[in-house]
Amino acid sequence: MSWSRAVTTPDEARAAIADPGDALDLRAAAALDRAWADLGFEPAAPGELARPVDVGLADLAATRRLGERLAGELRPGDLVVLSGPLGAGKTSLTQGLAAGLGTSGTVTSPTFVLARAHRGPLPLLHVDAYRLRGAGARALDLADLDLEDALEDGVVVVEWGEGLVEQLSPSVLTVELSRPDDGDRPGRTARVRARGPRWSHRTEVTAP
Numbered sequence: 001m002s003w004s005r006a007v008t009t010p011d012e013a014r015a016a017i018a019d020p021g022d023a024l025d026l027r028a029a030a031a032l033d034r035a036w037a038d039l040g041f042e043p044a045a046p047g048e049l050a051r052p053v054d055v056g057l058a059d060l061a062a063t064r065r066l067g068e069r070l071a072g073e074l075r076p077g078d079l080v081v082l083s084g085p086l087g088a089g090k091t092s093l094t095q096g097l098a099a100g101l102g103t104s105g106t107v108t109s110p111t112f113v114l115a116r117a118h119r120g121p122l123p124l125l126h127v128d129a130y131r132l133r134g135a136g137a138r139a140l141d142l143a144d145l146d147l148e149d150a151l152e153d154g155v156v157v158v159e160w161g162e163g164l165v166e167q168l169s170p171s172v173l174t175v176e177l178s179r180p181d182d183g184d185r186p187g188r189t190a191r192v193r194a195r196g197p198r199w200s201h202r203t204e205v206t207a208p
């Protein structure tokens with residue numbers, strides 16, 4: 001199972017987009033010009049572009065499987081931000097992450113407690129920042145959670161964390177979950193992005 005696939009030319013990128021295999025994103029060592037931008041590549045780390053691959057999640061089990069798969073890529077100090085509307089599957093994905101990390105305790109939505117720590121070979125701090133987004137929220141609440149400390153030897157996963165916690169680390173794994181517009185259709189989609197230097201060395205990008 002690979003995290004990402006390195007591409008060196010836009011033609012190679014087109015072929016990989018048509019048949020992404022099990023790679024979660026496509027990486028290129030290149031300057032961002034029109035050809036790459038048109039193909040959906042974005043700056044991901046210094047000197048590196050990446051194109052996230054959307055993952056279809058047909059059912060709850062698929063959401064959990066994606067979480068388990070991502071868990072296999074995580075190292076101490078990794079920050080994961082989950083976004084998407086209420087019911088999009090953020091907590092379900094975290095359940096898969098926790099299973100993949102081998103942590104103890106049941107993962108439930110920490111909306112009212114804000115954060116819950118799960119012990120394991122790679123400790124997981126699961127945060128739900130929903131209550132910290134509103135007008136009445138205090139910036140202090142986030143500081144109270146001591147996320148830096150949790151990041152020292154474990155993984156921090158933050159639901160509703162976009163725009164709130166990115167300053168904690170220059171490297172962030174983001175998963176944007178969405179529900180189909182047509183409410184009658186089942187399933188979800190996930191867009192995974194791995195940005196920042198911590199992720200560069202885990203990919204196989206080679207200079208063209």
Ligand SMILES: Nc1ncnc2c1ncn2[C@@H]1O[C@H](COP(=O)(O)OP(=O)(O)O)[C@@H](O)[C@H]1O
Nearest residue numbers: 057059060063086087088089090091092187188
């Ligand atoms: N891929 C999926 N297809 C259909 N239902 C899903 C999928 N993933 C999760 N769910 C369901 O969506 C509901 C809300 O999930 P949850 O993880 O609590 O969302 P969030 O934390 O984003 O609010 C749960 O009932 C869960 O079973």
Ligand SMILES: [Mg+2]
Nearest residue numbers: 090091109159
């Ligand atoms: Mg939730």
